[in-house]
Amino acid sequence: MEGVVKYDLTFSKSKALKASVIVPVESCRARLYAMGLIGAYPDGIGYGNISRRRRGEHFVITGTQTGHLPRLTPRHYALVEACDDRSFCLQASGAARPSSEALTHGTVYGLSPEIRAVIHIHSMALWRFMLSGEYLQTANVEYGTIEMIEEVIRIYSDTDPLSNPIFAMAGHEEGIICFGRDMDEAERVLYGLLADYLQQ
Numbered sequence: 796m797e798g799v800v801k802y803d804l805t806f807s808k809s810k811a812l813k814a815s816v817i818v819p820v821e822s823c824r825a826r827l828y829a830m831g832l833i834g835a836y837p838d839g840i841g842y843g844n845i846s847r848r849r850r851g852e853h854f855v856i857t858g859t860q861t862g863h864l865p866r867l868t869p870r871h872y873a874l875v876e877a878c879d880d881r882s883f884c885l886q887a888s889g890a891a892r893p894s895s896e897a898l899t900h901g902t903v904y905g906l907s908p909e910i911r912a913v914i915h916i917h918s919m920a921l922w923r924f925m926l927s928g929e930y931l932q933t934a935n936v937e938y939g940t941i942e943m944i945e946e947v948i949r950i951y952s953d954t955d956p957l958s959n960p961i962f963a964m965a966g967h968e969e970g971i972i973c974f975g976r977d978m979d980e981a982e983r984v985l986y987g988l989l990a991d992y993l994q995q
Contacts, residue, residue, distance in 0.1 A: 802898045802939065803884035811869035811890040816855055819978045820847045821867055823914070824857065826982075828865055832916035835863035842917040842969070844894035847978055848904055852878055854913075856900060858891025875901060880944050895939050902947045903974050906956040910974050912981040917969035924992045925971065931962035938967035960984050 824845050827833045833843030841862020848854045858871045873893035877886040878901030885901065887893045894900075900913045926932060931954075933946035943964070950962060957976065961984050964970035973988070975981035 803882070804892065805884065805886045806873075806892055807888040809888045809890065812855060812872050812874060814869050816849070817867070817869055817872050819912075820845050820855060820857070820872070823978050823982050825866060827914070827916060827985075832918055832985075833862055834917075839863065844896050844900075844915050845978075846875075846894075846897070846900045846913045848911040849874070852876075852901065852904065854900065854904060856893050856897050858889070859894050861891070861894075873897075878902075878905075880905065880941075880948075883941050883944075898939065899943060899947065899972070902944045903956075903972065906947075906951050909957060909976050910960075911976055912978040913972065913974045914981050914985060915970065915972045916985065918971065919969050921988060921992055922963055922969045922971055924995070925961075925963035925988070926965060930988075931959055932965045933962065935966040938964060938970060943967070961988060 824833060835841040841860055843862055844857045846854045846856035854875050855872055856875055858873050861867055861871045870890040873887045873889035873891050875885060875887045875893055875897055880902055885898055896915050903913050904910050931950050936942035936946055960975055961973040973981055973984040975984055
């Protein structure tokens, strides 16, 4: 879900990011929104978020409580400038506060410097398909917690992350995360899962 930030956040409100920075992210997000993989539930709680690494550990991510919007502008994005798994804190700036899943995104980026895009979507059908198959999955722990961070690190402890860049969040109903060397690759990983599901 969106909107419930569980990590310690140091946020500096600033002007919106440059439009050019969000273009690759927003193009992908618009497609996933149209497919219902990012959006909001009837109670108004949003789901799904996307991020893209800029340099080092800096990454741009969709803002919290934006899932219901079909299109985002630069004022709906945040720049994460520092992310510390151990102290469970994050530093960010921009016109919007970062997604409640930002620390999980940061953990994924920490798996490899080659990872440059992370996608988190919700789909009950795809989630159940992954949990019943041989896909990577975390233990039954809550999203946005230290336990989830530990689980992401655990499932890739003896695996090259880019050789298997998708996992189900067992304790986060409907939650799936995939990633890649760029936004196009991350999106292709997701469509590969969708193709496998449709062929079953």
